[in-house]
Amino acid sequence: CGGDDDGCYGPIDKVEHVRLVKRIQPGAPDAPYGPKGPLEWGQINFMHTTDTHGWLAGHLKEENYGADWGDFATFTRRMRQKADDLGVDFLLVDTGDLHDGAGLSDATTIDGTKSMPIFSEIEYDLLTIGNHELYVTEVAKQMFNEYAKKWGDRYLTSNVKVYNDATKQYEHVGATHRYFTTKQGIRIMAFGVLFDFTGNSNASQVIKAKDMVKETWFQDAIHTDKPVDLFVLLGHNPVRQTDYANTFTTVWNEIRSVHKNTPITIFGGHSHIRDFAVYDQASVGIEAGRYCETLGWVSQSGFSKCNSGYHGAKKPDGKKLTRKATDNSTAPWAYSRRYLDWNRNTFMYHTSSNKNFDSQTGLEITQEITTARKDMNLGEVYGCAPETYCISCVPFDDPKNIFPGVIKPAVNAIVLNDARKDKARMIIGNTGAIRFDLYKGPFTYDDNFVVSPFRDVFRYIPDVPFDKASQVLAKLNKGTVAKRDFASMPIARDDCVDPLIGALTLRDMHQERGIVRRQETITPGYATKDDWGTDGDDTEHTGIPNYSIPSYWESRAGFPTGSDPEKVDLIFFDFIEKYVLQDLGSGFTSDMVSCYINCTFTSQDFMLPYAKLKWQDNIDNCPIGA
Ligand SMILES: O=c1ccn([C@@H]2O[C@H](COP(=O)(O)O)[C@@H](O)[C@H]2O)c(=O)[nH]1
Numbered sequence: 001c002g003g004d005d006d007g008c009y010g011p012i013d014k015v016e017h018v019r020l021v022k023r024i025q026p027g028a029p030d031a032p033y034g035p036k037g038p039l040e041w042g043q044i045n046f047m048h049t050t051d052t053h054g055w056l057a058g059h060l061k062e063e064n065y066g067a068d069w070g071d072f073a074t075f076t077r078r079m080r081q082k083a084d085d086l087g088v089d090f091l092l093v094d095t096g097d098l099h100d101g102a103g104l105s106d107a108t109t110i111d112g113t114k115s116m117p118i119f120s121e122i123e124y125d126l127l128t129i130g131n132h133e134l135y136v137t138e139v140a141k142q143m144f145n146e147y148a149k150k151w152g153d154r155y156l157t158s159n160v161k162v163y164n165d166a167t168k169q170y171e172h173v174g175a176t177h178r179y180f181t182t183k184q185g186i187r188i189m190a191f192g193v194l195f196d197f198t199g200n201s202n203a204s205q206v207i208k209a210k211d212m213v214k215e216t217w218f219q220d221a222i223h224t225d226k227p228v229d230l231f232v233l234l235g236h237n238p239v240r241q242t243d244y245a246n247t248f249t250t251v252w253n254e255i256r257s258v259h260k261n262t263p264i265t266i267f268g269g270h271s272h273i274r275d276f277a278v279y280d281q282a283s284v285g286i287e288a289g290r291y292c293e294t295l296g297w298v299s300q301s302g303f304s305k306c307n308s309g310y311h312g313a314k315k316p317d318g319k320k321l322t323r324k325a326t327d328n329s330t331a332p333w334a335y336s337r338r339y340l341d342w343n344r345n346t347f348m349y350h351t352s353s354n355k356n357f358d359s360q361t362g363l364e365i366t367q368e369i370t371t372a373r374k375d376m377n378l379g380e381v382y383g384c385a386p387e388t389y390c391i392s393c394v395p396f397d398d399p400k401n402i403f404p405g406v407i408k409p410a411v412n413a414i415v416l417n418d419a420r421k422d423k424a425r426m427i428i429g430n431t432g433a434i435r436f437d438l439y440k441g442p443f444t445y446d447d448n449f450v451v452s453p454f455r456d457v458f459r460y461i462p463d464v465p466f467d468k469a470s471q472v473l474a475k476l477n478k479g480t481v482a483k484r485d486f487a488s489m490p491i492a493r494d495d496c497v498d499p500l501i502g503a504l505t506l507r508d509m510h511q512e513r514g515i516v517r518r519q520e521t522i523t524p525g526y527a528t529k530d531d532w533g534t535d536g537d538d539t540e541h542t543g544i545p546n547y548s549i550p551s552y553w554e555s556r557a558g559f560p561t562g563s564d565p566e567k568v569d570l571i572f573f574d575f576i577e578k579y580v581l582q583d584l585g586s587g588f589t590s591d592m593v594s595c596y597i598n599c600t601f602t603s604q605d606f607m608l609p610y611a612k613l614k615w616q617d618n619i620d621n622c623p624i625g626a
């Protein structure tokens with residue numbers, strides 16, 4: 001086990017490369033199970049990213065999601081070129097949540113200082129803002145002052161304003177909307193709508209969708225005299241209409257009330273799932289998962305000289321799209337959708353690029369990531385985790401679940417105020433603060449942020465009667481704080497083949513050339529079910545078990561043996577302080593709450609000391625395990 005070549009980490013001084021997993025080379029024997037067939041190109045083609053949360057280095061411990069931002073840059077350039085060759089349109093869209101999930105974005109004093117310049121090297125056509133750009137004032141200002149300016153009218157924040165220190169007013173971060181004509185003549189009106197988010201700092205304002213649609217600029221935009229061939233609705237906003245956070249429907253209804261037949265194509269996010277929802281025969285929406293695991297693909301045809309300004313000449317080798325949004329559609333629009341696994345094998349396959357895949361720009365971006373990771377010591381190993389612990393692949397009380405397996409023992413051991421160490425204590429957190437599974441093997445500085453990226457301060461109320469404190473967890477879990485809907489997370493499914501894709505010929509050709517090499521077994525991963533069924537995943541997977549977990553966890557320490565204490569120190573993240581106080585009930589007020597260790601000790605600070613304390617066995621010879 002001596003470095004990145006054999007798939008293992010070395011000791012600290014050797015871990016300095018971004019490529020902790022092997023680079024997948026064409027035809028390599030361990031290349032992951034590959035895409036099922038070529039993409040169906042339409043007259044307009046979209047690639048979609050969302051909820052990247054700083055994962056620009058790719059998944060260093062999961063080969064199937066191992067491509068980095070440099071590989072992605074190369075892929076997007078090649079796809080754009082391919083679109084030009086086919087004489088069709090290609091638009092690249094991102095729907096926000098750029099921070100909070102990886103060391104590259106979160107290990108700097110202000111989130112994003114290193115990751116955002118790298119993120120913005122991709123030439124997106126349309127972008128919008130996520131809630132994670134609004135929790136922290138400095139981050140909101142960074143978006144307003146730097147990236148909104150850089151992205152100009154491509155950055156659509158229809159219902160989000162940030163306080164401008166110069167004008168002393170709240171102003172839209174980016175543009176409210178964009179009207180533009182594509183290379184091939186499609187005239188688009190686009191909006192970018194964040195769900196009705198309320199957890200933002202006072203540096204920003206989020207206008208509720210129901211109010212936004214009444215605003216003059218919006219009414220003017222949907223009543224424009226200019227011809228609109230296609231509405232594009234992007235948003236950090238779940239596409240599924242039944243999701244508690246969905247406000248696309250409000251905006252969609254307003255557009256539809258004016259434009260009965262104009263197609264509306266939607267790009268969503270926030271719920272971290274792969275999803276595709278059919279709104280009506282002229283409207284579909286896609287959501288491209290999370291954390292640089294998924295790249296969403298939607299293509300659309302049906303534009304003609306009679307119904308649009310389209311003048312493109314789709315070349316005969318592009319496959320004609322035939323799938324309508326609904327079975328009984330009489331509209332001219334046909335679509336395809338696909339969820340691509342984020343790895344080099346996928347990227348090479350879809351660009352038929354074999355050994356020539358890499359581009360100078362892509363390699364330079366990879367190098368920037370490598371340098372940034374090195375400067376930030378992200379590869380530094382703090383311990384050797386003895387097991388893999390997951391958030392939801394086993395039941396919540398299973399020893400291999402990350403909460404009983406790691407988080408509770410870690411806070412019990414590390415979150416301790418010396419002056420109060422003799423007091424019994426209860427620590428309560430929201431499960432949503434723990435963001436990713438922890439893999440057996442080297443636990444790096446980066447992994448600290450991957451597992452627990454937020455700077456949520458541990459606060460407490462001293463000496464809370466145990467009978468009151470012990471009721472809080474159950475009340476929180478019954479309460480109003482919205483729980484993420486995991487309904488369409490990975491599920492097992494039957495084998496399936498998209499009947500409309502004449503894929504095998506080209507695929508076989510690729511296999512002969514060694515671009516894709518199939519493994520004997522299908523690997524675990526996303527097995528998505530959406531409004532069109534189960535044929536959306538570009539690479540088939542067996543699915544991963546997904547157990548529902550409660551919204552909150554609790555851990556107890558320093559309790560007397562065999563009995564309950566009279567009083568406890570009740571410790572919790574400041575992020576949930578409001579709800580804890582509500583559930584404690586009368587007699588408990590915010591002036592009773594103070595920082596537990598100090599006001600800078602946060603949820604970013606307990607995992608590294610725990611790894612140093614508990615996971616030192618095999619530290620110099622620590623293989624990555626399953
Ligand atoms: O300071 C924070 C901020 C957020 N959270 C958790 O994150 C989710 C929202 O994440 P999305 O990626 O937007 O879905 C929020 O519900 C919290 O669970 C946090 O714990 N601390």
Ligand SMILES: [Zn+2]
Nearest residue numbers: 051097270272
């Ligand atoms: Zn997110």
Ligand SMILES: [Zn+2]
Nearest residue numbers: 097130131270
């Ligand atoms: Zn979000």
